Amino acid sequence: MFDNLSERLDRSFKILKGEGKITEINVAETLKDVRKALLDADVNYKVAKTFTDTVKEKALGQNVLTAVKPSQLMVKIVHDELTELMGGETVDVNLKGAPAVILMSGLQGSGKTTFSGKLAKMLKTKRNKKPLLVACDVYRPAAIEQLHVLGQQIEVPVYSEIDSKSPVQIAQNAIKEAKAKGYDLVIVDTAGRLAIDEQMMNEIAAIKNAINPDEILFVVDSMTGQDAVNTAKEFNDRLDFNGVVLTKLDGDTRGGAALSIRSVVNKPIKFVGTGEKMEAIDQFHPSRMADRILGMGDIVSLVERAQEQYDEEEAKRLQKKISKNQFDFNDFLSQIAQIKKMGNLKDLASMIPGVGKAIKDIDIDDNAFKSIEAIIYSMTPKERSNPEIINGSRRTRIAKGSGTNIQEVNRLMKQFDQTRKMMKMVTSSKMGKMMPKMRK
Incomplete structure (x- = not known):
């Protein structure tokens, strides 16, 4: 995760090592390298430029203490700005409804169905929720079966209808079922397409209007890089979703999506998928992710994972x-x-x-x-x-x-x-x- 970006940023900060103080010349040289590292990581150009301009302004406005080296100060400023770029604060999922309804959206292959199962398991285990998964993808032949297999694996029931071809009707019936049987969380898995089309957008908008979800999550494959940001923008324009889920963040990803998406759609990243196992899901913490990008580790998340077991x-x-x-x-x-x-x-x-x-x-x-x-x-x-x-x-x-x-x-x-x-x-x-x- 972010290996290349971490290495490039580390090299950038070395430009300031041995310097006695921060000057406009050495800051400009360092930030030119930082901007190139961000662009190579597939970060949106405007986002990368705004980021480095802000860092430069803050760095030149600092009086460097004798105990702090210029490179150390630059790392701190970049860390704080990376945290801000990714949202600043951790934003939780809204579970206030009775039942709480979460609508999943995204393109085909983004990992929606698998993530629906991971989220159900996480909220069942950590929040004592009683979830019901809903199969509303009536187009992909294996989608309903896949959700049922995941449901058995995590011991969470799945609502589906073999005869119905109306995702709106299925979602509405599932919520009635949840109320009747005492489920306090409904996670609706919807259909994706290989590309955005009008039919897909109309359908998911209709589901949203029919069930009035407490939370709409946009699931995106982080390995698609800049395309992920563009797709997020189009979905947000139609759905006004509440948060983003980045899947496959454990792969050979350059990390650009995680760093750009918050700025472009102005919606928080709420969860990340970090592997194939059903436990491989983390709540997104901007400060901890900044730590990891800058090679500082993430002891808090490590301790939390240990405590879960x-x-x-x-x-x-x-x-x-x-x-x-x-x-x-x-x-x-x-x-x-x-x-x-x-x-x-x-x-x-x-x-x-x-x-x-x-x-x-x-x-x-x-x-x-x-x-x-x-x-x-x-x-x-x-x-x-x-x-x-x-x-x-x-x-x-x-x-x-x-x-x-x-x-x-x-x-x-x-x-x-x-x-x-x-x-x-x-x-x-x-x-x-x-x-x-x-x-x-």
Whole structure:
């Protein structure tokens, strides 16, 4: 995400390194490079020019403190302006209706149907909502079936009508169904086209007028770059939507859509899709995204993702096992599963400040745990529960069974042993600190 732009901006700021103060000449040189980096990232030309003009004005108006280097000051100004460019504040989705109705719009292939499922899962899990998904795409043969498959996957019911060819009627009937059965959230998935046409616009406008949604979200594939911004403008002119959803932000995207779309349509980006998994959805935070673009990481989002997977009872059980040196391979598998649920591994690593740059050329596959899991699954239940019984002959059998070699098995055993010792040390240390407090 934004790898090329981050690298280009970092190079731009190096122009100011070693400079004693900010001058019109070195600022102009730096910002010329910044503007080129933004344009190469497919940012709208007017947006890029306005952005660099504002940064220049603010930079030249600053009295640089002796403790602050010009390059550091420039990074701060660019960070603040990037945050402002992307909306400044985080804007939440409107869920006040009874039921709250969300209408999804966008072109075919933008990821509307998948995102509808992701949003339903997110709001069900995090906001305790009882959602109903509605299949209003009566043109694409697989669309209704796709939504039903997603619904089963996330355990959310899907309303559809086989005989009806009227998306307006289907949407109205779905809301009646939601009211009758106590659903407090209705997410309406609509048809897309390969390009904007009058029939498509008339149809979605008719659905909007018929159901009066609390929220209209425009879903756009961020990999389409500048075209995404133009499409957003046309949809907004007809629908006056409430917010934008950027999908496929984990791909080889230049990021221009995220940086341009807010300025062009004056509507907030509310969510981003960051992968294929149903958990790969984030609320959009402009300041955190600016951090990531400038290579500062995003610790807050990383902690939030970890907390989503945190189970207090499981943590207590695990702590007891660790303190008794009983942490085993079943627990190890459980921890791997939790990490995998947090999202794309490279994306997670890049949230740690400084790590993004270090791993930009390293391919971290989501199957990085595959060989470790294969080794553990090749162990007997007794071996997983009692790692200390795994001797040489058992290791040879495990290597054959997992399709790996003895070196890989030995390496995992060594890493597991070190992890076990370190976890016991940390737990003992915490317990030691707590004891004096408990005696008081």
